[in-house]
């Protein structure tokens with residue numbers, strides 16, 4: 001029998017946004033949806049706009065998803081964006097992070113359950129979170145202990161991409177200082193957070209490595225590559241690391257019309273009174289780069305890493321826990337039987 005045609009198969013791509021409250025996560029989702037509409041105005045877009053995306057921006061009280069059907073170079077892609085409530089206060093961040101990790105792990109459990117079936121459902125939808133955009137607060141010049149803790153824990157389960165929200169609140173000089181400072185906090189002699197694109201430290205050799213690389217920096221890490229002689233995939237990854245963190249400026253709705261602010265060739269903009277900016281222009285932010293990283297150059301890598309690294313790790317952990325529990329209960333039953341025979 002000929003293999004079933006995959007020509008019309010739709011590929012799923014799921015992106016989650018996470019960060020402290022008010023850093024522009026929902027505004028990013030709105031901006032991306034508007035930009036996608038502009039890319040292909042005739043295509044069918046969101047089937048249903050969640051109320052939180054209609055009208056003026058309000059606090060995201062509960063997680064929600066919004067999906068868009070896209071045609072990317074002839075490939076059908078169902079893009080799902082997952083918005084999460086912002087971390088309210090530092091002391092609550094751990095609890096909120098626990099819920100977010102629970103959501104991500106639940107998607108792994110669904111895949112695990114599907115894989116264990118004798119007859120798998122060929123129509124099963126891939127709900128894994130393929131990328132998690134971590135929005136950084138532009139008022140903090142470097143990562144604080146909460147950011148580091150959140151990034152470290154998220155990076156064990158998902159491809160994390162850092163984004164500097166509300167970048168219009170910073171001057172160019174401030175942005176140029178902040179971007180490398182943030183990356184220094186992610187990767188230095190003490191912290192080597194394996195966000196997407198950065199290497200994972202071998203846990204066994206951790207101490208040895210730390211001694212060896214004391215004082216190491218992101219520049220030191222990047223220096224080991226000879227860009228011109230690397231293969232294409234490595235060059236794509238190096239280019240990506242140089243862009244981190246992505247700066248983002250979200251568009252504003254015109255309060256009169258409720259539609260995106262559009263002024264002379266600026267289809268989705270922000271009005272400051274003294275001037276307007278085009279939120280899609282590379283002059284002001286990295287939005288275009290971020291969009292193309294997600295939907296084009298890195299989509300395949302992100303999906304592969306999700307299944308081959310994160311899901312595999314989770315699966316191994318679950319199986320080990322299951323085995324340990326079984327052994328424990330076998331030991332316990334043996335002990336009870338021994339005790340019974342002694343009676």
Ligand SMILES: Nc1nc2c(ncn2[C@@H]2O[C@H](COP(=O)(O)OP(=O)(O)OP(=O)(O)O)[C@@H](O)[C@H]2O)c(=O)[nH]1
Pocket residue numbers: 019020021022023024025026027028057058059060061084085086087165166167168169248249250251
């Ligand atoms: N100046 C500026 N303001 C922004 C930008 N993005 C969002 N805002 C404003 O910041 C406020 C919060 O934006 P949201 O997108 O709701 O932030 P959030 O991170 O989703 O917040 P929570 O739902 O509380 O987690 C709103 O008043 C937005 O208009 C931006 O790029 N620049």
